[in-house]
Amino acid sequence: MKGKIFIIEDEASIVQLIQHNLEKEGFVVSSSLNGNEGLKELKKFEPNLLLLDWMLPDLSGIDICKNIRRDSNFKSLPIIMLTAKGEEEDKIKGLESGVDDYVTKPFSFNELSARIKAVLRRSDPKVVANELIFEDLKLDRIEKRVFRSDKEIQLGPTEFRLLEFFLTNPKRVYSRDQILETVWPNNVNVESRTIDVHIRRLRQSINIEGKKELIRTVRAAGYSLI
Amino acid sequence: MKGKIFIIEDEASIVQLIQHNLEKEGFVVSSSLNGNEGLKELKKFEPNLLLLDWMLPDLSGIDICKNIRRDSNFKSLPIIMLTAKGEEEDKIKGLESGVDDYVTKPFSFNELSARIKAVLRRSDPKVVANELIFEDLKLDRIEKRVFRSDKEIQLGPTEFRLLEFFLTNPKRVYSRDQILETVWPNNVNVESRTIDVHIRRLRQSINIEGKKELIRTVRAAGYSLI
DNA sequence: TCTTAATGTTACAGAAATATTACAAATTAA
């Protein structure tokens, strides 16, 4: 789990391309093919970043931007706009209406990916950080290693993702459903009690002698990293 | 020390992107957003290589090239030019005026990075390592030899490239897909499980009596050089 | 204190991922 990205773009083939590749990089991605619906879905999805096509059939990019910037919950949502080549005035308008960066079509996926990371690095560093640290716990995403007080800890793939998820938002309590949605691959059906078992396994692995418990149970609500 | 690179390019976002990534790779980077100032700064900075945008607001790429080649101190400074797609004539002019290589926008950073290293390896071998070393493992890219604890090891071509790949980023975990993309020639279709077999062969070759295992399996993620 | 709902713990079978082996086809060397 490296963060959530929402795409509003009417060309299905582009969406598919971006979505597939971003998912391969570990992002959780959702998308919409038109502006109005997109706005609604986006607000439910709560992404860390929005990829916004500037030319949509129903709403213009500017309108979407304005709408988002008016909403106090999304005032600071980073936006990267996708423009066709030559729409120079659009770029200017875009930057004026609070877009963080733009990418000109046709673009290579690598270029887009680099821009996304650059923007996230400014706006929301922990989403793309390589090392996630909380107290004496450290998780390295590139090397896929976890340490507690400098002692390496062996985790299975699911426990790793679970811990990664908690580390991106320490202290925040997540319900079992939220955990399922983000940590488990889409469209997989698992019992919500299964999470208890994984929490147990994670606890067992990261609790080393003499150190305090790091995962807190919040009755009737869920779990959090202390 | 991996050498110094100077960038002359007017799009700030591109400069930022390149600069950040090159610095992450260990290069020392400086840059300028326009041609005239760039030329002055460059001569103070004394880079090992120049990345030059072909379309600048003030000076053309050709003018910059000519200026550099006239200056005896920079006669042989390697130059990679960055051109927009379709500027085919520019490429030709560029190569005529002494450019070493060119990269077409939009480019992926990895592509640029590979070109940079290839040019440096030819022009300034000291700057780019020809020997890749990790612990007691040594690979010589020019002589195509591999040693473990000073004992030469015989590898097939694929295993050699595989090890070379791992050595360029020790400790980093690569997925089978990433390995395929980088180690195998483009547009070759091989099963991703085939990699397991090559990993096995590589392991068998580099694991000598009494020395520790050097390739780590990371379940659900891939492999890494420890 | 008793009751009940929520969470903790354990064990286990099936699933999934990786390791290993053998072999035939392709490539290279002799």
Added chain:
DNA sequence: TTAATTTGTAATATTTCTGTAACATTAAGA
């Protein structure tokens, strides 16, 4: 050309991980 080496794949073995069910424990309100 023949021999030797390398390569990709399929088949099989082995290891590790996952989800669930069953039972245990805990917390909180009546």
